[in-house]
Amino acid sequence: MERTGEAEEITVRGIVQGVGFRPFVWRLARRFGLAGSVSNTGDAVRIHIRGPVEARAAFVAALVAEAPPLARVEQVTRVPAAPVEGAEFHIAESGLGTVSVGIVPDLATCPACRSEIADPKARRFRYAFTNCTDCGPRFSIVEGLPYDRPRTTMRAFALCPDCRREYDDPADRRFHAQPIACPTCGPRLRFGAFEGDAALAAAASALKAGAILAVKGIGGFHIACDATSEAVVAELRRRKQRPAKPLAVMVADLAAARALAEVSALEAEALSDPSAPIVLLRRHLDGPLAPSVAPGQSHVGLMLTYTPLHHLLLASVGGPLVMTSANRANAPQVFRDEEAEAALAGIVDGLLTHDRPIARRLEDGVVRIAAGGVRVMRRGRGQAPRALDWPADFEGAPPILALGSDLKSAACLSHGRKALLTHHLGDLDTPAVEDEFARALADMADVFAHHPEAVAVDLHPGYRATQFGTALAVERGLPLLAIPHHHAHIAATLAENGWPRLGGPVVGLALDGLGLGDDGTLWGAEVLVCDYRESRRIARLVPIPLAGGDVASREPWRVLLAHLDTAVGEDGFPADLLDGKPLATVRAMIAKGLNAPLASSAGRLFDAMAALLGLAPDRLSFEGEAAMALEACAGDIMAAPYPMAVREADGLMELDPAPLWRTALADRAAGVPAPAMAARFHAGVAAAFADLAAWVAEGHGLSTVALSGGVFQNARLLEDVAARLSAHGLAVLLPAEVPANDGGLAFGQAAIAAARLMASEGR
Structure with a gap:
């Protein structure tokens, strides 16, 4: 919109705090010969400018077209304003105002800062807290908005003259970089009696010698150890009481990641993203990683170094490190210095820490590539609070x-x-x-x-x-x-x-463990017709009793017993299966309806098949353990699907897995290998649910199916269901930035x- 006056006020909303937006505006204004000022408020950047109409129009166009790489301009509004005084353009102090959700997450170290810490001539050579406007801690240090140093955990570190010059110079890449620091005035490392670079060197030596250490990062402490030593990783599992859950591994760069796992172009992009998530990658089974890093799994979670401390530590150690959350079993991750030593006693041999406080706990995000896109499995540091x-x-x-x-x-x-x-x-x-x-x-x-x-x-x-x-x-x-x-x-x-609020209904396919349905029963494998306001269940998996209630979710053999008894009866139950288990007691519970609620759960269906194939322990040590083992077992094997039947009951269409179980038992008796059976199971579940959802869509005149639920973290299942729905001519909506799980x-x-x-x- 053209402005006829000489001055105007411009409001820019979006991701415009902590990304160098104000110095960017300053440089633009100088380029176009405009006078005025720019300031941060809690919910926007506000600009007052004076100058010719054409120059202002070019300035506004450049605001959007040339915005800093980490910024996201969502709205620009322009209104006439009283003329501003002075002939220069300057950056004003931030105001308060209404706070928005436009703060930036913590960002991985940028190339310029990586080069700086590696340059012996640089002022920040080997400094573990180097950062600039394009990288470094953000959300983990913020205590209030607007995002300025006094409202961060860096307020205790007074800037030295050199840092102050950088901070005050709009032409410098550290202009108003709130975490700015250097060895003279910034945070310092500590490891036992050592400080600074000596602390780093001592910690690296300990890790190379087989020590297990706590390392303070951006959003909390990690427990670190040599990821290539089976003895060290096994000891970590013993100390942490974490027998089977996979451990995340940090590597120095993409080349190091490729030495441990297969890395596609999309996976490399995900690893290199400024959010620096853990990415699930297919591991090289003959690679150098200790088998206990991800026992029984085809994939391993890798992440690249994302802070200067990590870069320096990995370079000093010379190999990959386990980097898992620092906590005891079922406890939250430690992030406060005052609690770390006591909370981690008996688990770690020492703490590599520092004196920059963490404002809030932020665990690493986890993603995997599936169905051609990045799927967030755990939203964490680097992703929130975008x-x-x-x-x-x-x-x-x-x-x-x-x-x-x-x-x-x-x-x-x-x-x-x-x-x-x-x-x-x-x-x-x-x-x-x-x-x-x-x-x-x-x-x-x-x-x-x-x-x-x-x-x-x-x-x-x-x-x-x-x-x-x-x-x-x-x-x-x-x-x-x-x-x-x-x-x-x-x-x-x-x-x-982006489905409109008034866009009408879709078919929803929700597959997860358990959740309460609107009829008061436990659901977990449902085909819905719904919009935002209303939902109606059209079909489900046949419910089976969960003997022991919540205990059945942790002991898959109980679910297998219920499924097989339903499918083939006690007389058809294999005599060599579940030997030594209290089958009579559990069957009596089911018969009497004693703590054995019915549930239509896809998650428990996967658990049961894992138990049949001997892939599930008697008692799970973490949620998803059995299903993850089943997916890993199936690998990329192509196999004919196990059959499932469709029937009508209680006004609903139901998928009956009895034919699946009968066929699987026949395969087992015939000695069919477990990987082939796991592949047939995946293919059968995908085909049955996709075809049922397509049938519901046709019957209700709908053309879109939305998928969600924790079971869809299984990449093979997600891809097979999506492909089959697409083959039916349906549009398929998939979770991406929002986790499919709870x-x-x-x-x-x-x-x-x-x-x-x-x-x-x-x-």
Whole structure:
């Protein structure tokens, strides 16, 4: 829009804090000969400029076209303004104002800073806290907005004259880089009695000698050790009481990653992203990694070094390091110095730490490549708190606080079209994690000045997250919306993929472990017809009893027993299977309906097949252990699908797995190898659910299917189902930035709550 006056005010919204946006504006203004100022407010960058109309128009065009690489300009508004004084353009002090969700996550070390720490002539040679406007800690050090040094954990480090000159110079790449530091004035490393570079050298020597150390990173402490030593990794597992769950490994660069695993172009891109996530990669089974890093798994989680400390440490050690969260079993990751030594006693041999406080715990994000795209499995450091956009017709939606569920808990703070899905907060199964959950929510609400007008929770009243949200709603006098679990899963996929609020229904295929359905029973393998406001179940997997309730989710043999008894009866049950288990007791529980609720669970179906193939322990040591082993066993084998039947019962279409089990038992008796059976199982489940969803779509005149639920973290299943649906001529919506598991549940809850409230207002 052309402006006839000489001056105007320009407001820029989006990711414009902590990305060098103000010095970028300063340089542009000087280039176009404009006078005025630029400042940060809590929710935007505001620019006052004076100059010719043509120069201002070119300036505004360049704001969008030439924005810094880490910035995201979402909205530019221009209004006439009173003339500004002076002939120069300057950067003004930040104002307060309303806080938005536009802060930048922590960023991996940029190439310029990597070169600097490797240059003996540079002032920051081998300095472990080197950063600039394009990289370094952000969200992990922020204590309030606007994002300025006094509101970060760097406020205690007074800038030396050299750093002050860089910080104050708009032409310097460290202009207003809030974590700026150098060896003279910045944080320092400590390892025992050693400080600075000596601490780094001593820690590297200890690691090479087989020590297990705690290393303080950006969002918390890691436990580090030599990833190529089977003896050291086995000792770490013994100390940490983590018998089987895969351990993440850090490598120096892409070449080091390729020495350990297959790395495609898309996987290399994911590894090199500024968010520096853990990426699940197919490991070289004959590679140098210790087998115990990921026992029984075809994939390993690798990440590249993402801080100067990591770069220097890996270079000094000369090989890959295990980098797993520093905690005891079922406890939250340690991130405070004062608790680290006591919390990790008996696990680590020493602590490589430093004196820059961490404002909040941020675990590493986890992604994998599936169905041609990057799929976030755990949203963490480097990904949060980047806001996600809802569809355009959510504009004006009331602010919602959604609490997710107890497993892989994450919350969502929404306002209008913006939704901030928090980082992974942990599993709410211990008081320590519950306390951290409450603190994290209070922290997020404070930092982002979020004032919800409603609270959304899972339908299950026993979830701690539901109880927390209910109490919060009562305390604040806010409306409480209880959202069915699987409806929230599908709504999360819809919202992420831009499905309009008023876009009509889709078919939703939700496959996960367990969640409470709107009929009060346990669901986990459902075909829905739903939009944001309403959901109706059309089909499901035949329910089977979970003998022992929650115990069955941890002991897959119980689920296998129920499935096989349903499919072939006691007389057809193999005599050599489940030897030594209390089968009579469990069967009596099922017969009497004693603590044996029915559940239509895809997750438990996978557990049962893993148990049949001998891939599942008697008791799982972590969620997903059996299903991950089953996926690894199937590999890339192509096999004919196991059959499943379709029937009608209780007004629903049901997938009956009895034919699958009968065929699998015949294969077992015939000596068919486990990998071939695992492949047939995957193919059969994918074909059955995809064809059922396509049938529902045809019957309801729908052309789009949305997938979600934790079972879809299985890449083979996701790809097979998506391909089969596409072959039916259907559009397929998949989770990407929002985890398919319960880590994305709050995102869907918030979208449903917002849509319902807007509908109640006639919008």
